Amino acid sequence: MNSPDQRPTVARDRQQREAFWMPFTANRQFKDNPRLLVAAEGVHYTTADGRRILDGQAGLWCVNAGHGRTRIADAVQRQMTELDFAPSFNMGHPLPFELANRLAEITPGDLNYSFFTNSGSESVDTALKIAIGYHRARGDGGRQRLIGRERGYHGVNFGGSSVGGIVGNRKQFGTLLPGIDHLPHTLNIKANAFTRGLPVEGGEELADGLERLIGLHDASTIAAVIVEPVAGSAGVLLPPKGYLRRLREICDRHGILLIFDEVITGYGRLGTPFAAHYFDVLPDIMTTAKGLTNGNVPMGAVFVRPHIYEAFMQGPESLIEFAHGYTYSGHPVACAAALATLDIYTEEGLLTRGAAMAPHLEDAAHGLRELPHVIDVRNLGLVAGIELEPRPGAPGARGFEVHRRCFDNGALVRYTGDIIALSPPLIINPTQIGELVDIVAAAIRDTA
Numbered sequence: 136m137n138s139p140d141q142r143p144t145v146a147r148d149r150q151q152r153e154a155f156w157m158p159f160t161a162n163r164q165f166k167d168n169p170r171l172l173v174a175a176e177g178v179h180y181t182t183a184d185g186r187r188i189l190d191g192q193a194g195l196w197c198v199n200a201g202h203g204r205t206r207i208a209d210a211v212q213r214q215m216t217e218l219d220f221a222p223s224f225n226m227g228h229p230l231p232f233e234l235a236n237r238l239a240e241i242t243p244g245d246l247n248y249s250f251f252t253n254s255g256s257e258s259v260d261t262a263l264k265i266a267i268g269y270h271r272a273r274g275d276g277g278r279q280r281l282i283g284r285e286r287g288y289h290g291v292n293f294g295g296s297s298v299g300g301i302v303g304n305r306k307q308f309g310t311l312l313p314g315i316d317h318l319p320h321t322l323n324i325k326a327n328a329f330t331r332g333l334p335v336e337g338g339e340e341l342a343d344g345l346e347r348l349i350g351l352h353d354a355s356t357i358a359a360v361i362v363e364p365v366a367g368s369a370g371v372l373l374p375p376k377g378y379l380r381r382l383r384e385i386c387d388r389h390g391i392l393l394i395f396d397e398v399i400t401g402y403g404r405l406g407t408p409f410a411a412h413y414f415d416v417l418p419d420i421m422t423t424a425k426g427l428t429n430g431n432v433p434m435g436a437v438f439v440r441p442h443i444y445e446a447f448m449q450g451p452e453s454l455i456e457f458a459h460g461y462t463y464s465g466h467p468v469a470c471a472a473a474l475a476t477l478d479i480y481t482e483e484g485l486l487t488r489g490a491a492m493a494p495h496l497e498d499a500a501h502g503l504r505e506l507p508h509v510i511d512v513r514n515l516g517l518v519a520g521i522e523l524e525p526r527p528g529a530p531g532a533r534g535f536e537v538h539r540r541c542f543d544n545g546a547l548v549r550y551t552g553d554i555i556a557l558s559p560p561l562i563i564n565p566t567q568i569g570e571l572v573d574i575v576a577a578a579i580r581d582t583a
Contacts, residue, residue: 360391
């Protein structure tokens with residue numbers, strides 16, 4: 136085992152880097168030219184060679200309150216020495232009950248019940264099983280079909296990969312789960328390029344695609360529809376006005392559950408606690424993770440409305456109502472991190488701060504529209520996507536090059552193919568937003 140003073144050798148010795156199979160990474164390319172982060176504070180990382188890097192992607196859409204929060208670290212340390220682990224199967228400890236009640240204070244509408252997981256991927260698979268189990272509990276077991284959306288991202292477990300619609304995440308794994316279909320995605324650059332905020336046209340027509348799928352499969356076979364209110368991982372794809380509300384209406388009309396995947400949009404990203412608040416559309420089930428603990432400890436939560444929960448609470452009281460869960464569901468250390476994170480969000484107003492910072496990011500991002508190869512800019516709250524024209528015969532190459540040059544010049548940004556996504560910590564200020572977008576602008580010019 137390496138001691139702490141040996142860790143820097145990883146930065147200069149490729150053999151030391153070989154044992155780790157990195158996720159969603161071109162491993163051979165990276166290990167020859169590593170970009171290693173060794174410390175973080177506020178809105179900055181520090182690299183292995185001592186450079187400060189402005190965090191333009193909140194870690195990975197998760198460090199909403201910024202890095203190095205000692206309040207969370209202290210809560211985790213106290214909890215580890217007091218109660219490091221306790222099972223949640225037919226046993227319990229106080230913290231998940233406290234956390235569930237705290238979350239019910241900020242969730243939209245009557246999404247008052249929490250089922251705890253360890254990641255967004257687990258939250259999605261949990262939500263899908265809840266949806267199918269709900270219909271079965273009500274004597275409607277024929278409803279097993281699930282509807283996702285093209286270019287949607289719902290994690291990497293089998294359920295989430297199946298309802299997801301990103302080709303690169305699906306093609307290696309065969310047919311995945313049966314009984315899945317997909318709505319069309321919502322991006323229309325030709326009609327809506329460089330729109331500030333939500334696209335105006337096409338929302339209801341796109342949502343009516345669900346009626347076509349219902350006509351194909353019959354509503355009696357469909358359990359749920361799952362969508363991201365804003366599709367983040369696919370490159371910041373925004374719903375046109377009226378789209379989510381029409382989906383809600385169609386689901387209500389046909390007895391189909393509506394699931395919002397808010398793993399990215401949850402906990403303040405759009406300037407409201409959740410995207411459901413922003414769009415004023417209430418789903419039946421909501422998946423979250425990432426910002427729940429500020430990225431400090433893996434944790435997720437699935438929120439459900441009372442009619443979902445109560446459908447399971449039938450039969451003998453000794454019966455296990457929902458045969459599902461994880462060893463670490465409601466882990467005491469994760470709960471402590473989440474409670475401390477919620478304290479920070481509340482005391483510093485971070486769940487709504489994005490609304491004040493959004494105009495600064497919007498103006499700065501749309502200032503890139505005249506740069507070479509920029510074909511669209513999309514923004515909402517504290518998230519923006521800059522879409523670049525692909526290089527002929529090399530899709531994704533331009534996006535990666537901009538990402539790499541940004542890192543070399545002092546900023547970490549997310550890239551998906553040829554789309555650059557910006558989602559900085561919610562504590563970022565206008566000056567730092569300007570610095571971040573200036574670095575992106577320089578990288579785009581350099582790659583031209």
